[in-house]
Amino acid sequence: xxxxxxxxxxxxxxxxxxxxxxxxxxxxxxxxxxxxxxxxxxxxxxxxxxxxxxxxxxxxxxxxxxxxxxxxxxxxxxxxxxxxxxxxxxxx
Numbered sequence: 849x850x851x852x853x854x855x856x857x858x859x860x861x862x863x864x865x866x867x868x869x870x871x872x873x874x875x876x877x878x879x880x881x882x883x884x885x886x887x888x889x890x891x892x893x894x895x896x897x898x899x900x901x902x903x904x905x906x907x908x909x910x911x912x913x914x915x916x917x918x919x920x921x922x923x924x925x926x927x928x929x930x931x932x933x934x935x936x937x938x939x940x
Contacts, residue, residue, distance in 0.1 A: 851929040852900035853882075858892040858910050860920035867892050868938045870914035871906075878902040881933035885940065897933055 858867070863886050871884040871894060880903055882896040894910070896903050910922045 849899045849901070851898065851931075852903055853895070853897045853927040853929045854903050854907065855925045855927060856894040856896065856907060856910060857887075857923045858894070858913065858919060858921070859890070860913075861916075861918040862892045862913060863890055865916035866914050867917055871910070872936050872938050874909050875906055875936040878906055880906050881936050883933070883937050883939045885938065895933075896936075897929055897931065 868884045868886065871892070875882065875884075875896065878898070880896050880898040882894065884892060884894045887893050894906075896906055907922060907924055911919055913919050
């Protein structure tokens with residue numbers, strides 16, 4: 849296992865479809881820590897830390913999202929693991 853951190857931006861119809869709550873639940877199942885929030889430009893922003901393979905699975909889920917979402921793009925920037933999160937939360 850190698851720890852990693854990813855900054856993820858999801859665009860498309862991703863607000864108003866429970867994307868944040870479903871991201872939190874998916875990350876929790878995977879054991880990924882961090883946060884998710886809606887941005888003013890209509891995208892969803894995610895900071896995720898944990899095992900790189902598990903983060904990659906979260907990124908894979910982001911390409912589809914929850915029912916009702918229409919994902920157009922997912923960008924990922926890999927960063928150095930900082931270990932600053934205790935859980936995965938929704939930010940407002």
